[in-house]
Every structure is written in structure tokens, then in C-alpha cells.
Amino acid sequence: MAATIDTLVEELERSYEEARDRMNDPAVYADRQAAAEAGRRLKELEAPYRLAVEWRGARDDAEAAREDPDLRELVPEIEERLERLEEDLKLALVERDPNDAKDVIVEIRQGVGGDEAALWAADLLRMLTRYAERRSFRTEVLGSSPNEGGGYKDVTFAVKGDGAYSVFKWEGGTHRVQRVPETESQGRIHTSTATVAVMPEAEEVDVAVDPNDLKIDVYRSTGPGGQSVNTTDSAVRVTHLPTGIVVAMQDEKSQLQNKQKALRVLRARLLEAELRRQREELSEARRLQIGGGERAEKVRTYNYPDNRVTDHRVGLTIKRLDRIVEGELDEFTDALSAEDRRRALETAATG
Numbered sequence: 001m002a003a004t005i006d007t008l009v010e011e012l013e014r015s016y017e018e019a020r021d022r023m024n025d026p027a028v029y030a031d032r033q034a035a036a037e038a039g040r041r042l043k044e045l046e047a048p049y050r051l052a053v054e055w056r057g058a059r060d061d062a063e064a065a066r067e068d069p070d071l072r073e074l075v076p077e078i079e080e081r082l083e084r085l086e087e088d089l090k091l092a093l094v095e096r097d098p099n100d101a102k103d104v105i106v107e108i109r110q111g112v113g114g115d116e117a118a119l120w121a122a123d124l125l126r127m128l129t130r131y132a133e134r135r136s137f138r139t140e141v142l143g144s145s146p147n148e149g150g151g152y153k154d155v156t157f158a159v160k161g162d163g164a165y166s167v168f169k170w171e172g173g174t175h176r177v178q179r180v181p182e183t184e185s186q187g188r189i190h191t192s193t194a195t196v197a198v199m200p201e202a203e204e205v206d207v208a209v210d211p212n213d214l215k216i217d218v219y220r221s222t223g224p225g226g227q228s229v230n231t232t233d234s235a236v237r238v239t240h241l242p243t244g245i246v247v248a249m250q251d252e253k254s255q256l257q258n259k260q261k262a263l264r265v266l267r268a269r270l271l272e273a274e275l276r277r278q279r280e281e282l283s284e285a286r287r288l289q290i291g292g293g294e295r296a297e298k299v300r301t302y303n304y305p306d307n308r309v310t311d312h313r314v315g316l317t318i319k320r321l322d323r324i325v326e327g328e329l330d331e332f333t334d335a336l337s338a339e340d341r342r343r344a345l346e347t348a349a350t351g
Helices: 005-023 026-030 032-067 072-092 114-134 164-171 255-281 284-288 330-350
Strands: 104-110 138-146 152-160 173-179 190-200 214-219 235-240 245-249 298-303 308-311 316-318
Touching: 005 026, 005 032, 005 072, 026 032, 032 072, 072 330, 104 114, 104 164, 104 255, 114 138, 114 152, 114 164, 114 173, 114 190, 138 245, 138 255, 152 164, 164 190, 164 330, 190 255, 235 255, 245 255, 308 330, 316 330
Parallel strands: 173 298
Antiparallel strands: 104 152, 104 190, 138 152, 173 190, 214 235, 235 245, 298 308, 308 316
């Protein structure tokens, strides 16, 4: 990293003081959005600032020990602690994804495996919504296409809460399951998949959608097997003509509510498309370090007979599948976040 640790600490302390002053500014406090942004910024800087204070203390201890013959034998131990704090500080100061604080929209689709894949999609919905609850996030199902076997062809839901994207972005990709289906009489293990797309929820200020670019169709909503579940044309299909993106919603009885939900998902898909374009402009090495969460990318395998889950991006295997499918995903989130920050630090250090 080009900047020295002293420079980094000085910049961090200056940023922290500015953030704290901004939080105490009456003009900022009176503006709800500005106050929320200021609070978020101060919260981001708190952990690195505490490390900086600890680093300064360790540096002073090292200087004192070098000058005092009675304490000189402690120098190697203090220097080792100082190095560790420097590394932690650099990691803490790695530039964060600007979308990390956003809410998210998650789309789960059955992959290969027929009805078993649809059941697996339902299991993933349960796992991810339980994980959201464990992290004190709120969830809202936006739309779904259930099948007759109790699973889902696809289901879309929102996760709301500060930092939701920073947690859920690691769930994007193909989730593969190996287990014996309930309908399997011979006890054979089947492999099925479901795909997960995780998109930061876009505000209207993030993505401007021209109404003239939209083709909106209304139709009667249907349930499993195609039977009509509504007597009015309340289902809505929104087509974004410039990109060809199509979003259909039918869960609500109100046409207006279905249209609003469809536009939320459309904005998220448009923002994700732009983010993907930006990612593709980065170097191939950076883009492939930890995986981009694309639907085609196999990210995790859940092996029921062995009670084992493996995340292929970081090579982490945990033999507590029964707990993981109940939403205990923190170990994977922490490992993926730490690996991403390490890689970003390496990239910054090599320029």
C-alpha cells in the first residue's frame, strides 16, 4: 500500500473527527437523510478508529521499551502486536462496496432436478429468510410461482435493514443439493440445483426509469396448474423495452400493488446490470478472485447424507448442514467477507 501506516492513521483520525462533528451539526441533525448518512459514516469508522487508538498505544509502548534497558526484552512481543494491528488496520480501511448499506431483492429459481429442484428452492427461501431474521433484518415476499408439489418455480423477496446487501451478496449463484428425495423409493441420492440472484434495491434516484420505455400488460393471475385465482385482471407484466427485461407480479389482489412491486424488481435488475457492466471493466484477476455471484456460478454444495456444506469460493466445509439450513450462515458470510477484503488489500498494495 502506497501510504504509510502513519499517514493512514492520521487520515482516519481526521475522517473520524469530521464524521463526529457532522453528527453534532444541528443542520445535519434536522435533515433525516443527511443524519442517517452521517450516522452510517460514523459507524463505519468506529472500528478502524479503535484500532488506530490501539496502534498508537502499541507504538508508544514499543518506543518506550526500546529506550528502557529493563523493558528491552519485551520489544519483539510488542513489535509483533504492532504488526498485527497494522494488518488489521489496513484490512479495516479497505474501501467498501458502496452498495453494502442497501436493502436487497433476492430471486430464487428452481434449476435442474424437476420437482426436487422446486422443493430445494423453497428450502433456500426458508434458509435465507431465517438468516435474515437472525440478523434482525425484515423480509417481504414480493412475488412467487409455486408448483403443485409444494415447491417454487421461482420466488422473489426483499430483505430490509442497514447493511443487508453486505450480508446477502455472498448468497448469489447456484446452490447445489445432494439428498434422497421423499419420492425416491430406492433410496438413491439425487443432485438438484436452485439459483439465487441478489441485487441491491435501487431507489428512484439510483435508477431513473422513463415511463415511455415501459410496456405494461395486465392479465388474470393463475395458481399451480394454471387455474385462475382471481376474477379481475390484477396481475401485471412490465417490459423494459430498451433492455428487454420482463418482470411479472401477481401475488397481490391490487393491480397497483403488483405494478409497484414489479417496478421495484425492475429497478433492482437495471442497477444490477449496470454493476455487472462495471465489474466487467475491472481486470479479469480482480473479477474472478472470489466469484461474482452470477446465477451460473456454483457457489455452495449441501450434502444431506454427510450433514456437510461446502462453499467452493473459499473452500470452507462445515459439517452442520442441519443448522445451516435453519439460517446459521454467519461462518460463510464472515469467511467470504474476510477473503474479499484480503484480496482487495493485495490489489491495493500492488497497485
